[in-house]
Amino acid sequence: MIDLRLVRNDYGAVRASLARRGIDLSELEQVAALDERHRSLITERDSMRHEIKELSQQVGRLKRDGRHDEADAVAAESRMRGEREKALAAEADAVAAEVRDLLLRIPNLPAADTPDGVDESDNPVLWVENFDPDGYGEHQRVPHWEFAVEAGWLDMERAAKLSGSMFAMLRGPGASLARALVQYGLDRNADRYEEIRPPTLVHSEVMVSTGQLPKFADDAYWLERDDLWAIPTAEVPLTSLASGEILDEADLPIRMMAHTPCYRREAGAAGRDTRGLLRVHEFDKVEILAYAAPEQAPAVHAEILERATAAVADLGLAHRIVDICAGDLGQAHHRSWDVEVYAPGAGQWLEVSSCSWYSDYQARRAGLRYRPTGEKGTRVLHTLNGSALAVPRVWAALVETHRRPDGAVAVPEALRPYLGRDVL
């Protein structure tokens, strides 16, 4: 969530920044008004508590001295204040809860250099590589949901039998390819990122920290019986890994990676772009993530983008980098770049990584802090992450791109050590 103190001290700037997203600002206005009310309530409540404390100590002293009548009188006095305190506290708590509810729904402030724009169509393309729309042969223009199903690498029908539509099942060489991609994604980041295998079912508060809750509950799977949520990305457990902790500045940035399944209900996404592996409810992904001091964040952000891009470049895939404009920025994002690969069979660009800087938005929710070297006190961390390798879409673009006229798929050089073969 955004910094309430910033709302208090520089309301105009916060308002102007959020306005770039093109959202309704009435919640922000309410927050500012309620916060003022909250502060006056707790100031009064605290002075009431102070008086109760002093009176109670008097009672103790009077009783020790055997002056019981006087003690009873003071106790009665204190009890009256107690009632007033109770009322003030209840009201203050109610207002605070209201402020928090609103604050959790207000999106992050876009970074100053985020491009202007209202939606996806305004996102500038920063970089295109290895892409020639006319350079693909007929054999490459076949969508994977046709030839990969025929070859027995992808079995959508039986997956649907087991779990419904938008679940995929990979088989034989198709499954091996997915596993190879995971290993490839992990190995290329193992130089700096600690490998972690986190739980993939998490408490509600963990989903709140990263921003999935309360606003986007319909997008996630929930296990009612145990009140646990299936993670939509490893970003969720990794961001909360150090929640409530105070880290040393000297240890920053802290880099982590995780291979996990990811679960997404994709509510409202039915219909478009859901053929084959384009959009599935469950998929594997290698995520890289970092905790950084604010000054370190831009460099770490660039590093994550560089790694995500290089991973697809080294697989010989046409790719591009898209700069997400203010109107298209995700709720928790401060600045974001998407890496997209071109799938010639599907005939479209597929988002395979969203490299994002969250500033202190998630860290404040999660309670991630650090102690600056040589300073007293703490500061809120910054979090950043991106997919190092999202399996299904990379899988799809890869088999379509490297499909040969004879129907076999040439395994890119970089992946051969993992698959132990040159063709599928």
Place this chain on the structure above:
RNA sequence: GGAAGGUUGCCAGAGCGGACGAAUGGGGCGGCCUCGAAAGCCGUUGUGGCCUCCGGGUCACCAUGGGUUCGAAUCCCAUACCUUCCGCCA
């Protein structure tokens, strides 16, 4: 799933209704001593909210949430987590 015990500051650990934000020891930091170090001695050492005439004042936090009381780390209730044993299990 059942039973028992536990959860206090950076760590260990005392406190079991009033002067407790919390004894004591360890650790960290600063100082004295020393050529330097060890030992010893002295001091210091949590987080956050609000107000501020920027000197400070004040409130909250002893797993979490309720309750009792003039007053709760201390009493009561519920929950979570941890440990051990039993059961079940990849």
